[in-house]
Amino acid sequence: MNRAQGASELLRKRAERVLAGGVSSDARRLPNGTLFVDHARGAYLYDVDGNRYIDYVLGQGPALLGHAAGPVVEAVAAQAGRGISYSAQHRDEVELAEALARVVPSAEKVRFNSVGSEAVHGALRLARGHTGRGKVVKFEGHYHGWLDPVLYSVHPPVDAAGPARRPQLVPGTGGQQLSSAADVLLAPWNDIEALTELMERHGDDVAAVIMEPVLCNTGVIMPVEGYLRAVRDLCRRTGALLVFDEVITGFRLALGGAQEYLGVTPDLAVFGKAIAGGMQLSAFTGRAEIMDRISSGQVAHAGTFNAHPVAVAAARATLEVLERDRDDLYPRVFRLGALLADGLREAARQAGVPLVVTGPGPMIQTYVTESDDVRDYRDFAATDLAASARLHGLLMDRGVNIVPRGLWFLSTAHTEADVHETVAAAADALRALGTGR
Numbered sequence: 001m002n003r004a005q006g007a008s009e010l011l012r013k014r015a016e017r018v019l020a021g022g023v024s025s026d027a028r029r030l031p032n033g034t035l036f037v038d039h040a041r042g043a044y045l046y047d048v049d050g051n052r053y054i055d056y057v058l059g060q061g062p063a064l065l066g067h068a069a070g071p072v073v074e075a076v077a078a079q080a081g082r083g084i085s086y087s088a089q090h091r092d093e094v095e096l097a098e099a100l101a102r103v104v105p106s107a108e109k110v111r112f113n114s115v116g117s118e119a120v121h122g123a124l125r126l127a128r129g130h131t132g133r134g135k136v137v138k139f140e141g142h143y144h145g146w147l148d149p150v151l152y153s154v155h156p157p158v159d160a161a162g163p164a165r166r167p168q169l170v171p172g173t174g175g176q177q178l179s180s181a182a183d184v185l186l187a188p189w190n191d192i193e194a195l196t197e198l199m200e201r202h203g204d205d206v207a208a209v210i211m212e213p214v215l216c217n218t219g220v221i222m223p224v225e226g227y228l229r230a231v232r233d234l235c236r237r238t239g240a241l242l243v244f245d246e247v248i249t250g251f252r253l254a255l256g257g258a259q260e261y262l263g264v265t266p267d268l269a270v271f272g273k274a275i276a277g278g279m280q281l282s283a284f285t286g287r288a289e290i291m292d293r294i295s296s297g298q299v300a301h302a303g304t305f306n307a308h309p310v311a312v313a314a315a316r317a318t319l320e321v322l323e324r325d326r327d328d329l330y331p332r333v334f335r336l337g338a339l340l341a342d343g344l345r346e347a348a349r350q351a352g353v354p355l356v357v358t359g360p361g362p363m364i365q366t367y368v369t370e371s372d373d374v375r376d377y378r379d380f381a382a383t384d385l386a387a388s389a390r391l392h393g394l395l396m397d398r399g400v401n402i403v404p405r406g407l408w409f410l411s412t413a414h415t416e417a418d419v420h421e422t423v424a425a426a427a428d429a430l431r432a433l434g435t436g437r
């Protein structure tokens with residue numbers, strides 16, 4: 001089955017002449033073919049060749065209300081007409097911060113940035129400034145943006161990564177400022193004994209323990225029962241701040257993010273992606289006594305575009321819908337995700353493909369693996385990643401767009417009919433994968 005790709009191919013050739021690697025973000029280099037989007041609306045993407053895709057990438061997560069959601073588009077247009085960027089204070093940033101303080105359990109005070117990587121940077125600097133300590137614990141397989149101090153051991157080659165329970169820090173890129181490695185300690189996730197041992201050795205130097213509270217950059221993996229609470233207690237005992245990177249889970253898993261959904265409150269939290277319906281806005285939030293290190297001038301934080309008026313308007317419109325309709329919207333997205341997961345499982349069973357589907361609903365993950373227990377990076381790395389990449393291509397050819405590593409984001413714009421159409425396309429793709437294996 002082949003998509004029309006003539007216009008995309010022409011653009012790919014032009015892009016390769018002028019964009020390094022042909023793309024503007026490494027994540028857009030697809031394992032199969034190219035995708036040049038012409039426009040997007042609701043649950044659909046349309047490419048420059050006129051192909052329609054049911055979209056489960058949603059701009060890597062942000063379009064929780066679907067693409068070009070009416071209230072967001074209206075808010076953006078109205079604000080653009082009133083001034084695009086002031087780099088000055090405005091009423092909407094105060095009202096947005098008030099909304100965050102209302103809905104996010106850990107958020108007493110807020111600072112805004114533009115993208116997730118920046119807000120992570122702000123939170124970790126603040127953690128160091130507050131505790132007077134230098135080190136940060138991160139977990140293998142967790143992604144916190146593309147900046148040097150955290151770009152370690154996201155998807156390291158397993159043969160270079162040391163023993164699973166005492167993983168070694170592996171740099172993420174050429175050109176990385178490797179002096180930052182001295183300030184990063186690495187732990188396996190979902191393993192409280194391993195973290196406790198690490199904290200016994202280094203706890204006095206640790207400013208922050210940062211994690212994705214539901215791991216979404218390495219499969220979609222829930223914390224095991226009691227794990228987050230145990231990490232919370234360990235941080236309290238050792239004086240390290242617990243930082244939840246909710247750039248994916250924020251507003252998606254629940255209005256108050258994973259911290260609301262899982263009932264564990266961090267000291268600081270970072271948000272991005274779904275906060276602003278597709279505009280570039282991020283935030284870090286936390287307890288007032290910590291956040292006030294910034295206002296007292298002890299910890300610096302700045303940015304020309306912080307609390308950008310158009311992005312803030314988009315976020316206000318998004319939160320207004322989510323807050324007003326939360327009792328309807330969230331259960332619906334969970335239900336649709338479960339319907340999709342069940343349909344994919346059944347389609348895989350019929351095709352004889354060992355597909356494991358996990359995730360709470362607003363995001364789900366498909367792995368090609370015989371194992372039924374994926375609980376950390378090493379388990380993820382042991383799945384058939386090449387088959388997952390092939391499945392991504394087979395789905396694209398059938399009008400379904402997912403994140404190539406097997407991640408699917410749901411939006412409030414998806415319908416049951418979309419899910420049924422997706423499952424039918426996936427059944428065909430899985431049959432093709434099964435016969436090609």
Ligand SMILES: Cc1ncc(COP(=O)(O)O)c(C=O)c1O
Binds near residue numbers: 115
């Ligand atoms: C959990 C998490 N944190 C941070 C980031 C970085 O956000 P951004 O790409 O907006 O800089 C991402 C991006 O995918 C992410 O998934």
